[in-house]
Amino acid sequence: MATGWRNPKHDLAEQSKVVIEQGFALSLALLTMIFLTYKTFEVQAYVGEGTTEYVNIEEIPETEQMKKPPPPQRPQIPVPTESEDIPEDVTIMDTELDLDAPPPPPPPPPGARGQKEVSPIFLAWEEAPEPIKRVQPLYPTMAVKAGVEGKVTLNIVVDERGNVLEATVVIANPPGIFEDAAIAAMLQWKFKPAMQRDLPIKVRLAYPIEFRLTTIPPSE
DSSP states (O other), X not given: OOOOOOOGGGOHHHHHHHHHHHHHHHHHHHHHHHHHHTOOOOOOOOOOOOOOOOOOOOOOOOOOOOOOOOOOXXXXXXXXXXXXXXXXXXXXXXXXXXXXXXXXXXXXXXXXTTOOOOOOEESOOSBOOXXXXXXXXXXXXXXXXXXXXXXXXXXXXXXTTSBEEEEEEEEEESTTTSHHHHHHHHTTOEEEOEEETTEEEEEEEEEEEEEOGGGSOOOO
């Protein structure tokens, strides 16, 4: 196989090296000439139209803690009393408790001279109390006009002599109408006292009182 002949004047590989080397040398020479021509530089500061800000620092005086004013004095209100030994102008401030004072003496024992014995109240008995005197309660006028009937259950205490010592309302139907009349009548009742081991005793029991329009006595 025969090889082709090349003209050495038109060898591109050889010519490209020469061209690159010549271009690099020419560029270096050109840069050196420019550097030597402009080897001094003058730098000037730029003066613009800016604004100047000023900061003022003020000294703050030290503050003092103000003392809290004392609370106002409590008003001196006179304390009413039934004792003649205590003056009327004694106020609440003068009657405060003295915690250092000695305690009062204990009460005298039961049965001591000058002390009345209080008999116990029984809730159970052998013979129940029986009423021997009944007092009819006064029928309230407003209830008569309105035609209202009712029932009041009282909690009563009957002593050893059959007297009613106290009466309190347990249930009232309707409420707020017949209570006062029932209590006033019951305090006038008389009982045969309750008995326990053949002895009269004081007892507490519940007793009902009914209000019926048919029990109202006719007017004269």
